[in-house]
Amino acid sequence: MDYFIELFCSGITRGAIYALIALGYTMVYGIIGLINFAHGEIYMIGAFTSFIVATVLSIYGFPLLAIIVVAGVAAAVWSSAYGFTIEKIAYKPLRHAPRLSPLISAIGMSIFLQNYVLLAQTSDFLPFPELIPDFAFMEPIAHIVGSSDLVILITTTVVMIILTFVIKFTRIGKAMRATAQDRTMAMLVGINVNNVISATFIIGSALAAIGGMLIASHIGQINFYIGFIAGIKAFTAAVLGGIGSIPGAVLGSLVLGLTESFATGYVSSDYEDVFAFALLVLILIFKPSGLLGKDETQKV
Amino acid sequence: MFTLKEIKKTVLISLWFVFLTFPLMVIKVDPIEKTVLWRWHNALYVAIGIFCIRCLIEFFRHRKQQKEKKKKNSSDDSQALIHRILVDPRKRNIMLGVLLSLVVIFPFVFDTYQTNIMITALMYVVLGLGLNIVVGMAGLLDLGFVAFYAVGAYSYALLNHHFGLGFWAVLPIGGGLAAFAGILLGFPVLRLRGDYLAIVTLGFGEIIRLILENWNEFSMGPSGISNIDRPYFFGINLSLEHSILYLYYIMILFLIVTIFIVNRLQNSRLGRAWIALREDEIACQAMGIDKRKTKLVAFALGAFWAGVVGVIFAAKTTFINPASFTFLESAIILSIVVLGGMGSIVGVIFGALILILLPEYLRALSEYRMLAFGAILVAMMVFRPQGLISKIRRTYTFKQE
Amino acid sequence: MTTPILKVTGLTMDFGGIRALDSVDLDVRQGEIAALIGPNGAGKTTFFNCVTGIYIPTAGEVMLTPAGSNKSKNLKGLKPNQVTQRGLARTFQNIRLFSRMTVLENVMIGRHCRTKAFILGAILRNRATRREERKILEYSYALLEKVGLANQADEFAENLSYGAQRRLEIARALATEPLLLLLDEPAAGMNPQETKELDELIKKISREGQAILLIEHDMKLVMSLSDRIFVMDYGKMIAKGNPAEIRTNPDVIKAYLGE
Incomplete structure (x- = not known):
């Protein structure tokens, strides 16, 4: 039973991280209908930035709390800057191009960013500083749930609540929902669609960066390639939940996290990534609209 | 042209990129030694680099606008040199003759090492032409193309290892198995x-690779299969040097056959149907074209070529492992098609030669290879979606009888 | 009386809980021009989509009978390409040409389902294939001449004027040698001059024995062309008859003008 609970908790933790990344996919898809293939790289850059900042600060002897805050903020700021810039360079000029052009551009961007980090930093795995201490009150159940699992879960929940608030009640959130429904109409009623798209990329990137930092400190190491697999998995989660739907992304992520956790725990860990890919292929083939998504009807 | 305002904007953009790349380019930490390396010179490089790139882009944009203005006044539309050569049958034949003789004498002028590189380049030309059927003509973005390449390579490696089958026997089998895999994958995904098709094919490609990596009993896992036979020449086991020469000519012959077939396919009833399918699926069906069948054929044909090149690859390197069949390989082949010009045969040939040969000869640049591939995909989509050499529009001459 | 070319009985289409078509009956006879009219949202295009296989109708029969034969084919549940293969070709309300193909190639695509060269034929380019290609070319070119686009054969379809694009769509549909030609609002967005040319074109095609069913809002055009008119409203067929009868039918007037 303990093993089951352990797998369950690790599945939820995984799912929470996937959710942070999947939200970026789903928001961008909802607004400009693009699979932002480079989103996994944004997450990787977030992890790298927090790694660099945290390591520098710890070398210079800053206190742990300051390191966490500064590294988190830096990761969010820089990832957002990357997200913003990528949209301007690789997607904005292609807004009226055939549907596959921005996707090819996104794939190019993803490859570019991977190799940029590889060349600017290193191809080795880097040990990520341990940011989350073991809490004393977690001692009795530490063999089942780690402290970092708890932190990830709490952080994700808080971030989700803030995001929901932003999208439901703020001006930019309303503009985003309007643009997602009908871009031309949103433009006609005076919404600056370019700003809305930029805001979407910035928010999505910041979420991915937080996810990057959390998972890096949870697993304890990073390298330039982590974005590819994480990106595909988060995309799977987004599609599973119904791409374009924010609650769907969260639900899909939890389902994917649990599936992976149980599959690797009870079946085999060799095929960990195969489960995710197979799930992706199966959903796209049998229910492309996902769990909570709307069916797209083709107008003739 | 370069007004103060423009320069100011360019400087600001450069500064933005300095900020953007600051943590990754400037700081390098060693978490074990606990040291920080501040590489301030990199910030300067970024600033200068971005400044120059932006100036170049603006310069070309400016020139293009000027050209378009001129074009409106005078009605002559100057075509690219390559198009003029291709359109004129006499010039085309001369060019083909020169090219062919160059290609034939190549191994006698250059050494084995160069020939070997050339074989690789030719393999990518054929892979590009195969993918071009799927992406360029039928408009199906296949990101798992490498899976079919792997099917071909593993067919030869395994059949050779277990049953001692030779190169020539496996060549059609490898192609056939890859085409079969294409159809198997095609059935569910083509609707x-x-x-979504792009992502599913990517997932499929990764699944194949992961299976090859983990299913040790079948594929011998990550360590791969070695000692694969090189092709025999009428039953004679050739020396290494000669077998490279032999493989080179096989590749040339195979390339010519491929170009011939792809060209004919393109200008056929089937080729037209592919292009129509790319343009508008619903209208295409309403015109009586079986969407499923037409797409499947494109998929299977593309996969067939990948499979055959896979067999050649295994025979050339005599060793294969799953690491040769990652997503990046698919991305490289896609870059070739995109750079050359989707749907253009000549374009794909140029694309492959540029992308494969350049990094080989400019060794200093080879570590920037993948960086460049990524940048090329983005830049081509943004600035020149039709590719370096766009497809020649086919016109029909009609004679009333 | 001979069997009608197209006989639709009890065609019903539900979208979720909404009944877009409610037991619609319609028939088109050999050689006639029939028109389907009705206010916006009456279900006319849905009717076309159900007949041509783009939607699968909830209930009803769609029977197609070639002229002079009594072998009827049921089209219900077939895919769009099979429907076209059986002899029903259509145009689209919002033009759907292959915009980056030439005008001639667009029409040649229409010949696809009447020809059969495949992979081997394409590669070997044997005599049969060459002959077939030549025939495709001749047939397509003749059609372009008929609709008056022969001198623009090598243009990209997207570069044609609006009216010319509409005519190209008709030529493309005719290239499939349909038993019945379905035109979905062929005059939509046309200026009076273009509409007049269209009127002449449709009459010309009709004189050659082509049966036509069209959806149209331009009443002048409908009255000028049609032998019989069917009127739909709220997914139901509310009237049918010749132009004179329809003009004075109280139900039709009510549907168009309200109470």
Whole structure:
């Protein structure tokens, strides 16, 4: 039973991280209908930035709390800057191009960013500083749930609540929902669609960066390639939940996290990534609209 | 042209990129030694680099606008040199003759090492032409193309290892198995929308690779299969040097056959149907074209070529492992097609030669290879979606009888 | 009386809980021009989509009978390409040409389902294939001449004027040698001059024995062309008859003008 609970908790933790990344996919898809293939790289850059900042600060002897805050903020700021810039360079000029052009551009961007980090930093795995201490009150159940699992879960929940608030009640959130429904109409009623798209990329990137930092400190190491697999998995989660739907992304992520956790725990860990890919292929083939998504009807 | 305002804007953009790349380019930490390396010179490089790139882009944009203005006044539309050569049958034949003789004498002028590189380049030309059927003509973005390449390579490696089958026997089998895999994958995925199809094929490609990596009893896992036979020449086991020469000519012959077939396919009833399918699926069906069948054929044909090149690859390197069949390989082949010009045969040939030979000869640049591939995909989509050499529009001459 | 070319009985289409078509009956006879009219949202295009296989109708029969034969084919549940293969070709309300193909190639695509060269034929380019290609070319070119686009054969379809694009769509549909030609609002967005040319074109095609069913809002055009008119409203067929009868039918007037 303990093993089951352990797998369950690790599945939820995984799912929470996937959710942070999947939200970026789903928001961008909802607004400009693009699979932002480079989103996994944004997450990787977030992890790298927090790694660099945290390591520098710890070398210079800053206190742990300051390191966490500064590294988190830096990761969010820089990832957002990357997200913003990528949209301007690789997607904005292609807004009226055939549907596959921005996707090819996104794939190019993803490859570019991977190799940029590889060349600017290193191809080795880097040990990520341990940011989350073991809490004393977690001692009795530490063999089942780690402290970092708890932190990830709490952080994700808080971030989700803030995001929901932003999208439901703020001006930019309303503009985003309007643009997602009908871009031309949103433009006609005076919404600056370019700003809305930029805001979407910035928010999505910041979420991915937080996810990057959390998972890096949870697993304890990073390298330039982590974005590819994480990106595909988060995309799977987004599609599973119904791409374009924010609650769907969260639900899909939890389902994917649990599936992976149980599959690797009870079946085999060799095929960990195969489960995710197979799930992706199966959903796209049998229910492309996902769990909570709307069916797209083709107008003739 | 370069007004103060423009320069100011360019400087600001450069500064933005300095900020953007600051943590990754400037700081390098060693978490074990606990040291920080501040590489301030990199910030300067970024600033200068971005400044120059932006100036170049603006310069070309400016020139293009000027050209378009001129074009409106005078009605002559100057075509690219390559198009003029291709359109004129006499010039085309001369060019083909020169090219062919160059290609034939190549191994006698250059050494084995160069010939070997050339074989690789030719393999990518054929892979590009195969993918071009799927992506360029039928408009199906296949990101798992490498899976079919792997099917071909593993067919030869395994059949050779277990049953001692020779190169020539496996060549059609490898192609056939890859085409079969294409059809198997095609059945469920071809009704998907374009971008979903791309992701599913990517997932499929990765699944194949992961299976090859983990299913040790079948594929011998990550360590791969070695000692694969090189092709025999009428039953004679050739020396290494000669077998490279032999493989080179096989590749040339195979390339010519491929170009011939792809060209004919393109200008056929089937080729037209592919292009129509790319343009508008619903209208295409309403005109009586079986969408499923037409797409499947494109998929299977593309996969067939990948499979055959896979067999050649295994025979050339005599060793294969799953690491040769990652997503990046698919991305490289896609870059070739995109750079050359989707749907253009000549374009794909140029694309492959540029992308494969350049990094080989400019060794200093080879570590920037993948960086460049990524940048090329983005830049081509943004600035020149039709590729370096766009497809020649086919016109029909009609004579009343 | 001979069997009608197209006989639709009890065609019903539900979208979720909404009944877009409610037991619609319609028939088109050999050689006639029939028109399907009705206010916006009456279900006319849905009717076309159900007949041509783009939607699968909830209930009803769609029977197609070639002229002079009594072998009827049921089209219900077939895919769009099979429907076209059986002899029903259509145009689209919002033009759907292959915009980056030439005008001639667009029409040649229409010949696809009447020809059969495949992979081997394409590669070997044997005599049969060459002959077939030549025939496709001749047939397509003749159609372009008929609709008056022969001198623009090598243009990209997207570069044609609006009216010319509409005519190209008709030529493309005719290239499939349909038993019945379905035109979905062929005059939509046309200026009076273009509409007049269209009117002449449709009459010309009709004189050659082509049966036509069209959806149209331009009443002048409908009255000028049609032998019989069917009127739909709220997914139901509310009237049918010749132009004179329809003009004075109280139900039709009510549907168009309200109470």
